[in-house]
Amino acid sequence: MPEKPQDTKKKKKVATPEDDVLGKAYDGRLMRRLLTYLRPYKAATALSAVAILLKACSDVMGPFLIKVAVDNYMSAQRPANPSWLARHLSTTPLTGVAECAALFLGSLSLSYGLEFVQTYLMQWTGQRIMFDLRKQIFRHLQRMDVAFFDHNPVGRLVTRVTSDVDALNEMFTSGVLAIFEDVFVLLFIVIIMLKMSWPLAILTLSVLPLIMYATRLFRISVRESYRRIRTAIAQINSFTQEHVSGMSVVQLFNREQRAYNDFKDINAAHRDAFVDQVQAYSLYYPAVELLSSIAIALVVWRGGHAIFHETQILGGTVTLGVLIAFMQYAQRFFRPIQDLSEKYNILQAAMAASERVFKLIDTPAQITSPALPVAGDLSGSIEFRNVWFTYQRLDEATAARLASATESELAHEHGIEWILRNVSFTVAPDQTAAIVGHTGAGKTTITGLMMRFYDIQHGSILIDGVDVRQQDLNKLRKRFGVVLQDSTLFTGTVADNIRLGTTSITDEEVEHAADEVNIGDFIRTLPLQFAEPMHERGATLSTGQKQLISFARALAHRPAVLILDEATSSVDTETELRVRLALDRMITGRTSIVIAHRLSTIQRADTILVMHKGQLRESGTHNQLLAARGLYWKLYQLQYQEQEAEPTEPITAQIA
Numbered sequence: 001m002p003e004k005p006q007d008t009k010k011k012k013k014v015a016t017p018e019d020d021v022l023g024k025a026y027d028g029r030l031m032r033r034l035l036t037y038l039r040p041y042k043a044a045t046a047l048s049a050v051a052i053l054l055k056a057c058s059d060v061m062g063p064f065l066i067k068v069a070v071d072n073y074m075s076a077q078r079p080a081n082p083s084w085l086a087r088h089l090s091t092t093p094l095t096g097v098a099e100c101a102a103l104f105l106g107s108l109s110l111s112y113g114l115e116f117v118q119t120y121l122m123q124w125t126g127q128r129i130m131f132d133l134r135k136q137i138f139r140h141l142q143r144m145d146v147a148f149f150d151h152n153p154v155g156r157l158v159t160r161v162t163s164d165v166d167a168l169n170e171m172f173t174s175g176v177l178a179i180f181e182d183v184f185v186l187l188f189i190v191i192i193m194l195k196m197s198w199p200l201a202i203l204t205l206s207v208l209p210l211i212m213y214a215t216r217l218f219r220i221s222v223r224e225s226y227r228r229i230r231t232a233i234a235q236i237n238s239f240t241q242e243h244v245s246g247m248s249v250v251q252l253f254n255r256e257q258r259a260y261n262d263f264k265d266i267n268a269a270h271r272d273a274f275v276d277q278v279q280a281y282s283l284y285y286p287a288v289e290l291l292s293s294i295a296i297a298l299v300v301w302r303g304g305h306a307i308f309h310e311t312q313i314l315g316g317t318v319t320l321g322v323l324i325a326f327m328q329y330a331q332r333f334f335r336p337i338q339d340l341s342e343k344y345n346i347l348q349a350a351m352a353a354s355e356r357v358f359k360l361i362d363t364p365a366q367i368t369s370p371a372l373p374v375a376g377d378l379s380g381s382i383e384f385r386n387v388w389f390t391y392q393r394l395d396e397a398t399a400a401r402l403a404s405a406t407e408s409e410l411a412h413e414h415g416i417e418w419i420l421r422n423v424s425f426t427v428a429p430d431q432t433a434a435i436v437g438h439t440g441a442g443k444t445t446i447t448g449l450m451m452r453f454y455d456i457q458h459g460s461i462l463i464d465g466v467d468v469r470q471q472d473l474n475k476l477r478k479r480f481g482v483v484l485q486d487s488t489l490f491t492g493t494v495a496d497n498i499r500l501g502t503t504s505i506t507d508e509e510v511e512h513a514a515d516e517v518n519i520g521d522f523i524r525t526l527p528l529q530f531a532e533p534m535h536e537r538g539a540t541l542s543t544g545q546k547q548l549i550s551f552a553r554a555l556a557h558r559p560a561v562l563i564l565d566e567a568t569s570s571v572d573t574e575t576e577l578r579v580r581l582a583l584d585r586m587i588t589g590r591t592s593i594v595i596a597h598r599l600s601t602i603q604r605a606d607t608i609l610v611m612h613k614g615q616l617r618e619s620g621t622h623n624q625l626l627a628a629r630g631l632y633w634k635l636y637q638l639q640y641q642e643q644e645a646e647p648t649e650p651i652t653a654q655i656a
Helices: 028-059 061-074 093-143 146-151 154-174 176-245 247-252 256-308 320-361 396-403 407-411 443-450 473-478 494-499 507-516 520-524 543-556 573-587 622-628 631-644 651-655
Strands: 382-389 420-427 432-436 458-463 480-483 561-565 591-595 607-612 615-620
Touching (some): 061 093, 093 176, 093 320, 154 320, 176 247, 176 320, 247 256, 407 420, 420 458, 432 443, 443 591, 473 480, 494 507, 494 543, 507 520, 607 622, 615 622, 615 631, 622 631
Parallel strands (some): 420 615, 432 607
Antiparallel strands (some): 607 615
């Protein structure tokens, strides 16, 4: 039987629904909320609105002044009913034309000044609104619980702070008030044309239905192209971030060509969408120009015929100045229509961006400090009482049922993957407790629950004798110092990474903490010592050096409870020996929780907690657990047999 051919279609990354949906071009609910960000800058906004109104008046004065100059000073016969402006100008042709030119120049200068004021104020306001929004979003992200970041990719959150806020800034600077400017210009032009000659005005506007139809087609086409462009950009950002971060793996497995081909496909989708958008613009703008030219031609034909034959159009007299003014007004009338089509896209992008931004801002933090927090006794004691926990998000009905369930009911609760099951233990102040067990047994989860990164579904966790859910979050977490397996370093100096923004830690305390964990000598060999700048994620340091800096950071903050989560698993033997020498000094005078796979690092712990499949199976000292010959004894025997075994046969045979 021939082998079934493989599917050669390449699977492309799919953008999230939030990035794919554009939404309405105008949403009153969102717009009202967006306009609240203008309140602190209402004076600048009001002044900008006045400038826009005056600029719209100034913009329409030019053709009217030309009409006055032509009819009053360049025609053989002056009009029987001169306009209000003509009556205030000189009757001498040269002087009158000079006055019209001066007024024209003045209107242009005024328009320039008003444009400067409006642009400067709205750009100024837009930048401050961007500042306020980004500050609000970032502050909100800081308040969110860890579970929120488990379900929301970092790239999507970064997009909210960058691209979406940029779209809102464009709306404030080039959208909202600019739309009013276009509307005012259109309104003033229509009023002037109707006043000068309503038949020619109707003739000029006769092509408007065709332009509106072309505009509708343009909006539909651009809307679809813009959706595809945004989707492609989201895919490009996600793909690039993923593959640049994992470049070592890509190169290790020789996946450069495959990654390049996948990126080329995503990039081609963005290019094609952009080409379609460019095509829509290239068809729409010439179409509007053509229709506006047809309108001007109709005005010239009908108006010129009336002037040549000295006839009236539906009882109205058409002069050469009126005809010239109409030609210019017709040209200016259709430009704002094109601008409004562009503003439509800006509004549409802003509405979609605001929908996503407000959805993020309105997402409440699941873990917050209580209204009336209770302070602990600062003893450093830790107690777990019948703790049940799962990472699954539960609805209110399920959560309420679990709150009143018995242990047997919890154990048989269907559809819930329990991470911890009825865990109870106590760590006395200043004692060192070690947590051991296989991967996935719930060791790291226990430490996260102590700091209330997550809330448990049943039971209670007491730190300093008080339930963590009754304590102030900031004060609770200040009690802890944590060193993880993967240390996190930030851009800044070595001292900044040890101090980590805590200004109360002096330079002497920074150096003392570094010396305590045996990293001070290395830091002093650097060109700038403790002022040496760190590259992104500490790229110029070894894993052991970064880990020791993390130890110094934890020690410098003088925590009441120290948590070491596989802190020595990623360092070499020499570095581990240096860390062990410092551990005795670090755990003295504070409660310590040590998570380790290597049992040699926790033999001197006051109590050892043995976790297995989310349950606390054994607890006691090292010697007590070995004497019990239970699970810990098996782990100990297995680990030391592996360490003492001679590699007399191939590794593959040992594994088999």
